[in-house]
Amino acid sequence: LVPRMQGFGTTIFAEMSALAVRTGSINLGQGFPDTDGPPGMLDAAVEAIRSGGNQYPPGPGLPELRRAVAEQRRARYGLEYDPDTEVYITVGATEGIAASVLALANPGDEVIVFEPYYDSYAATIALAGAVRRPVTLRPDGGRFTFDPDELRAAVGPRTRMILVNSPHNPAGTVFTRAELEAIADLCREHDLIALTDEVYEYLTFDDAEHIPLATLDGMRERTVAVSSAGKTFSVTGWKTGWVTAPAPYVRAVQTVKQFMTYAAGGPWQRAVAYALRNELDWVARLRDSLQAKRDRLVAGLEAAGFAAVRPQGTYFVQADIRPLGFTDGMELALALPEKVGVVAIPTQVFYDDAAAGSHFVRFAFCKKDEVIDEAVERLRRLG
């Protein structure tokens, strides 16, 4: 293994899901739903397979999906993208992020990330030979946020890019317009690229609203936005994502992406194009149901003795383990399956500043109510 990838080992999600299987535990670790996406969309995938959509799709993606993505960005956010030159279909958001970083960050360039950061960011930045510069999100007034001065101090002569994930996994924060303005100010001032990971764009709760960074003044021209179907339509296994950006950035992404996978799976693309056009009411109901599940899990975690931070979006709750007398989230996450038969994610693996994250574990609530209830029952035995 090349030195720059040493230390990345196995992703925490694979490790913890394997642990769940091995111990027969309830898996509230890796974020995937235990119910299926909209039936019409599943039928569209089957139909695509049955009707011969089984050979290479065009590298940039099926035109019908690129058009559906462009229409979605326009209808929902007022953002205009040319489906032929400014939309590119990828193998999930993961590939979109990797291709963007590899295409746009030079060796030695710095990429700012908000920690706790999604694990693929660190690996991808390392793969590019670039350097990550974390800015820590800390709980403040019931949500995780950053100090704008710390963000400003993180920008230096080698800064190339700010990677912004909102709604944020695992913190659950949906950045406010003011927070996004603070990021945008720095991008405009220092001529930085913003790479936005918007995979939870539909999964926001209460009055939290997802605002794409590209909608802010002067930001469309410097933003590479990434999203995917996995979370929106409960098909995390379909690995169908997209990049929307000005044409020169999309061409850069294309140059890299075409040699990683050439194209993303065809039948899924057809079904996702259908879903973006016809299943957004289904997504609204999914959002409502996830909000209720969030409240169910937060209440349960609090009853079990954790201090839970109620997320504004995503699938995940960050739980502070200190009220239960624990201090090391990794130790607890490794012991939980044996102790009570529940798997969670130790959030500290997403931090450079281990002290900031060592007392959190992340629980997923994209599960059936009875699964959440049973997990909570088990967790109550901890106290």
Ligand code: PMP
């Ligand atoms: N970014 C974040 C923040 C995620 O939580 C995930 C997992 N859905 C991804 C990217 C990867 O998305 P995909 O499965 O579409 O590659």
Ligand code: GLN
């Ligand atoms: N996004 C999912 C999570 O945060 C995991 C995806 C993966 O396993 N790579 O749980």
